[in-house]
Amino acid sequence: MQGSTHHHSLRTDATGMHQEPFWVRCVLIGMAYVIVLGLIFIPLIYVFYQALAPGVSVFLDNLFGDPDTRHAIWMTLTVAPIAVLLNTIFGLAAAWTLTRFRFPGRGTLLTLLDVPFAISPVVAGLMFVLLFGMQGYLGPFLRDYGIQLIFSWPGLVLATTFVTLPFIARELIPLMQAIGPDEELAAVSLGASPWQLFWQITLPNIRWGLLYGIIQCNARAMGEFGAVFVVSGHIAGETDTMPLRVEKLFQEYNNPGSFAVAVLLTLMALSTLLAKVLLEHYLAAQDAARLEEASSVEGTT
Amino acid sequence: MEPSGPLSPSSVSLPAAARAPQRRWMRRSPLPGFGLGMGITLTYLTLLLLLPLGACVLKVTSLSPAEFLAAVWSYRARCAYFVTFQTSLIAAIVSATCGLLLAWVLERYQFFGRRFLDALIDLPFALPTAVSGLVFSALFVEQGWYGQFLIPLGIHGAYSKLGIVVVLTFVGLPFVVRTVQPVLESMERDTEEASSSLGASRWQTIRFVLFPALWPSVMTGFALSFARGLGEYGSVIFISGNIRYKTEIAPFLIVSRLEEFAYPEATAIALVLVVGSLLSLAAINWLERRSQRYAG
Numbered sequence: 001m002q003g004s005t006h007h008h009s010l011r012t013d014a015t016g017m018h019q020e021p022f023w024v025r026c027v028l029i030g031m032a033y034v035i036v037l038g039l040i041f042i043p044l045i046y047v048f049y050q051a052l053a054p055g056v057s058v059f060l061d062n063l064f065g066d067p068d069t070r071h072a073i074w075m076t077l078t079v080a081p082i083a084v085l086l087n088t089i090f091g092l093a094a095a096w097t098l099t100r101f102r103f104p105g106r107g108t109l110l111t112l113l114d115v116p117f118a119i120s121p122v123v124a125g126l127m128f129v130l131l132f133g134m135q136g137y138l139g140p141f142l143r144d145y146g147i148q149l150i151f152s153w154p155g156l157v158l159a160t161t162f163v164t165l166p167f168i169a170r171e172l173i174p175l176m177q178a179i180g181p182d183e184e185l186a187a188v189s190l191g192a193s194p195w196q197l198f199w200q201i202t203l204p205n206i207r208w209g210l211l212y213g214i215i216q217c218n219a220r221a222m223g224e225f226g227a228v229f230v231v232s233g234h235i236a237g238e239t240d241t242m243p244l245r246v247e248k249l250f251q252e253y254n255n256p257g258s259f260a261v262a263v264l265l266t267l268m269a270l271s272t273l274l275a276k277v278l279l280e281h282y283l284a285a286q287d288a289a290r291l292e293e294a295s296s297v298e299g300t301t
Numbered sequence: 302m303e304p305s306g307p308l309s310p311s312s313v314s315l316p317a318a319a320r321a322p323q324r325r326w327m328r329r330s331p332l333p334g335f336g337l338g339m340g341i342t343l344t345y346l347t348l349l350l351l352l353p354l355g356a357c358v359l360k361v362t363s364l365s366p367a368e369f370l371a372a373v374w375s376y377r378a379r380c381a382y383f384v385t386f387q388t389s390l391i392a393a394i395v396s397a398t399c400g401l402l403l404a405w406v407l408e409r410y411q412f413f414g415r416r417f418l419d420a421l422i423d424l425p426f427a428l429p430t431a432v433s434g435l436v437f438s439a440l441f442v443e444q445g446w447y448g449q450f451l452i453p454l455g456i457h458g459a460y461s462k463l464g465i466v467v468v469l470t471f472v473g474l475p476f477v478v479r480t481v482q483p484v485l486e487s488m489e490r491d492t493e494e495a496s497s498s499l500g501a502s503r504w505q506t507i508r509f510v511l512f513p514a515l516w517p518s519v520m521t522g523f524a525l526s527f528a529r530g531l532g533e534y535g536s537v538i539f540i541s542g543n544i545r546y547k548t549e550i551a552p553f554l555i556v557s558r559l560e561e562f563a564y565p566e567a568t569a570i571a572l573v574l575v576v577g578s579l580l581s582l583a584a585i586n587w588l589e590r591r592s593q594r595y596a597g
Contacts, residue, residue, distance in 0.1 A: 020503060029412050033414070040471070043433070044421075044424065090345045093342050094342045097339050098342075100332050101335050111586075119532065121552075123555065126357070130360050184332055189331065197333065225431045255439070262431070
């Protein structure tokens with residue numbers, strides 16, 4: 001009875017799979033369009049509209065005519081790469097240790113890796129102020145050596161590094177787990193040095209995954225707001241990064257200036273997306289190749 | 302029979318050593334780099350994670366229990382937790398609903414613009430939160446593209462809780478889509494076909510076959526976007542207006558306490574926030590283990 005009344009739902013399309021009735025599909029696709037266009041696409045266009053509406057020359061002047069904005073761009077381009085570099089070294093070390101060896105506390109370390117994702121960026125910034133600030137636990141000690149971390153650029157690096165800490169390790173761990181240690185074990189048994197092992201076996205195997213992690217880490221590092229907001233001290237022309245500059249111009253009711261910086265950040269986000277799409281394409285092809293290789297090896301043995 | 306000495310083939314056979322179950326707490330691996338990798342990992346985590354967290358706890362212990370309670374349970378603080386919790390919860394529910402719909406449509410239907418929509422889903426991950434806050438607050442004011450239609454209807458997006466929910470949904474949506482999508486992709490079409498060839502209606506198939514399998518991943522996405530909402534700062538402060546008792550969120554309260562140099566009080570509120578987000582992290586891990594059991 002049920003089967004006959006719902007016979008239309010058994011309609012299949014060209015690939016032979018069952019589908020919802022045509023009108024249901026249309027409604028669902030329409031809703032998807034409304035959500036993505038309204039929540040993501042129109043706001044994206046609006047960033048460019050707001051920045052460019054007063055004219056291109058005003059836009060360029062807003063970006064490069066203001067020394068504080070210029071300095072903020074420079075600051076972001078300094079802080080983010082350092083944070084990404086530190087997290088790349090850490091990510092490689094952590095992924096190697098956690099996927100190639102078994103030891104007590106391994107599970108705890110894996111959980112610790114996720115902690116920065118669970119901590120509000122503001123709290124992350126606060127932790128560094130408590131530790132390294134002038135009234136902090138290590139602040140006076142460091143000051144005696146002439147080191148100031150908070151309200152200066154090293155503090156920005158610390159906060160950014162903390163917030164982006166999991167990105168690369170989280171990308172590499174499942175990848176290296178999936179690849180397995182067989183090739184590396186073979187290389188070691190054939191007498192490869194640790195240096196050769198890393199550059200000739202491990203790195204070529206993980207390079208696309210690593211690049212993917214670096215791209216995501218960089219996007220977050222350049223865009224980080226909450227954590228650097230707390231540690232920067234908002235000294236214009238000294239410790240403002242691009243996102244902080246956006247906020248400051250917004251507070252000063254300088255909307256075109258604020259949107260001009262936002263355009264740069266949006267372009268960064270869009271190039272990140274483009275790179276991700278291209279890389280995902282690459283990674284999928286690589287996965288397929290690996291599967292094919294595995295099945296052909298199985299076939300011969 | 303060969304004597305099983307240190308040079309016997311069985312003890313040096315590498316794949317066997319790699320595959321053998323790791324019963325003893327540590328088995329010597331022939332691979333190099335354990336000391337270096339472990340050293341870097343532990344030093345890094347100690348400096349960036351454990352020391353700062355320790356400083357946080359130490360700072361809170363400088364407060365007496367009464368002072369601690371006064372800091373974390375003042376009227377202003379309670380309002381801030383409530384706003385944070387309420388908006389994050391609503392935004393996570395909206396994200397879960399819209400995210401499930403988007404994952405389904407993107408994974409199951411072929412239509413014009415599918416790849417374009419799919420690529421756009423990741424934008425909130427890549428877009429700095431300051432930009433999303435800025436653009437949504439501009440969209441919802443009177444002259445903005447959304448505000449000029451909504452404000453005459455009495456809907457105020459800027460400087461209201463509605464605005465906070467909108468930006469948190471923007472930030473949280475990709476978490477749901479990207480956790481549900483792979484599950485939908487890996488699900489065997491066979492089960493659906495079996496269910497319908499056994500006489501189940503499409504709705505029954507969705508209700509009893511698809512939904513139970515998708516549920517854990519939807520919940521994981523929900524928890525991820527909820528946890529993200531609890532801590533979100535950058536996008537919210539632009540649009541909320543930070544009106545005390547009304548639209549002030551807990552992270553903003555921490556920052557204002559910091560700017561008053563009330564470090565212990567700020568830390569106490571931060572601790573409440575950290576405990577809240579660690580609980581949701583624990584929930585995520587638990588859900589992930591559950592969904593893996595479903596998948597396996």
